[in-house]
Amino acid sequence: MITFEGVTKRYPGGTVALDDVSLDCPTGRITVFVGTSGGGKTTALRTINRMVEPTSGRVLIDGQDVRERKPAELRRGIGYVIQHAGLFPHRTILNNITTVPDLVGWNKKKARDRALELMERVGLEPAMAKRYPFQLSGGQQQRVGVARALAADPPIMLMDEPFSAVDPVVRAELQDEFLRLQDELHKTIVFVTHDIDEAIKLGDRIAVFQTGGKLVQLDSPENLLAHPADDFVAGFIGQNRGIRTLSFAATDGLRLSDEAVRPASADAAEAAGPEWVLVVDDDRRPLGWARTAEAAGPLGEARLSPVGPTFQVGTDSVRVALDAAVLSPSGLAVGVDDSGAVVGTAAGTDLLTVPTHGTRDGTDADDDAPTLSKEGG
């Protein structure tokens, strides 16, 4: 755990970069420092590895004041990733990644093997090992930056706007992979960003900094969205706070209905009832939507509207489900299990009354459905 105790940083000119900041960054979790520029979030990050020394207060790692350790030695035990990756242009990708292992004296073979393993982990081709940074795209460089920070397996990672300089598509990709990586590695991560959406997506805890280096709120993403501490935080979070809260509502408690689900073999005449029915195959995979008033004969041969986006029950959030409902021709969101088989449907309004616990209709039928694809397919 990283602990800030009344940390203040005042520069000679009188500028206050950090104003009496106290907070904990729990072990194995991602704590995001977010705020406007000049809010002191990067300064706060740098007090952890002593790249900035506080004017008063102290920073502790697992109870030990960082000032009790030599800066260079302290830093070798803390991974560091920055915005433009900061790769060493004169070193190959491999040698960039082995920087810290080399510094702490690993033997060459071990460092090399570790680098190749990490390259694979962060999604880089082994062939890139011999290339130089200028031969890589921004996104690839950032992956190398992450691999380099992880090389000596430090328990702590400091990340200063690591994904800010890449385009939105690559950024989303890097964020997803970062979360996947963290699921395996459980590092204690402090992540600085000015992007509140990134903070909400990545953070287990979010610390909001205000100009002048004040910590205004330290909370879970859900609570931050639902209960911003003041107008500054509410303004910083921006529009659609309510809808965004649904990103944290799980779909496994949803009541899903089988009422509008029909096998392809069913006759349109029997389908009477709802205006739209979801036609599924023998494995309960969705084929499309049929408008009952227009269809005649077997539903499998009727003209079907595309299923559109679906949501995976238990994995996707209510926000994803709501999005699926809005985009569905029937106004019903289609919930599928991890094999892609339909669990049931829910109307948009049902999604907004999320029970904390409940049983799903169709669960039993679903359990019997044969699973054709492999796990996660």
Added chain:
Amino acid sequence: MDIDWGWIGEHTDTLSEHALIHLRLALLPVVFGLVISLPLGVLCRRWGWLYPPTLTIANILYAIPSLALFMIFIQYTGLTASTVMIPLTLYSLSVLVPNVVDGLASVSEPVRQAATAMGFGPLRRLMRVELPIAVPIVIAGTRVAAVSSISLVAVGQLIGQGGLGYDIIRGYQLQFQTQIVAATVLIVLLALVTDAILVTVQRLLTPWARARVKS
């Protein structure tokens, strides 16, 4: 212009001997210049206030005619090679010091920060990150210094230490054009070959710089 090819054929030994002396007189000062410029450039980079006066002094030295410098150093080192090489060393500083400083300045802030954050101490960071990254720009300066030094050395013949400068002055005294032309062409060739070697060294030493520094 009549070139006496026969004379050249008979004098390849003396000409190549003079060429070797010429190279030694020209390039040792560049090596000394590098030895002085590297620490000086590092200091100028660390303490920025040091740079303007250092550069001014180096430029003033460069502005002093070589002849005048020879006269000054003759009092201490006599009619020796040192009297030629010391001024040439001083001249090289006006090119090499700014190149070392620029080379170090070419290390981007993220790279510097990353190095610090990875746990490089100041000395290790200098030796293993900053100086290696400065190499292409330092070599670019070395090329200029080497070529100008090769051309300047000939003047040293005024105090009897000029390498191929001897053949130029001797050819003038004897009104023998062939010797002048041969020596001049050789000096130009030495400069071109030296430059080509430095370019090759730079390519081999810094394959990573091909995209960034035009050579």
